[in-house]
Amino acid sequence: MIRYQVRRKVAVHLAECGHTQSWLAGRLGLSTGFLSQLLRGKKCAGPRVREGLRGLHLYEGWSFDDLFQMEDDLSSSEGLDHSPVRPVVVHDSSIHGP
8 A cells, every 4th residue: 555645845835835734734624633743744644635735726836746755765755753663671670579
């Protein structure tokens, strides 16, 4: 299954044009929390979101590739956190005694 992330420059352009995430969320019919996750790369953009962004006057003239990045290309993405996940070690004295 192909998944798409919203590119970081979408959020940058939104701010440069003087619009808020609440404004964009309202235009796309999304909650502000979900939109925030999309713009931070925590969630992927489904077909409805992709169609909605492409239809906005704010992004007129932008290509699909300007707005979205395939998940396979995320290793070289702009601004997403790719730091390794560290295991969590829990020290429970009730297991081994005091």
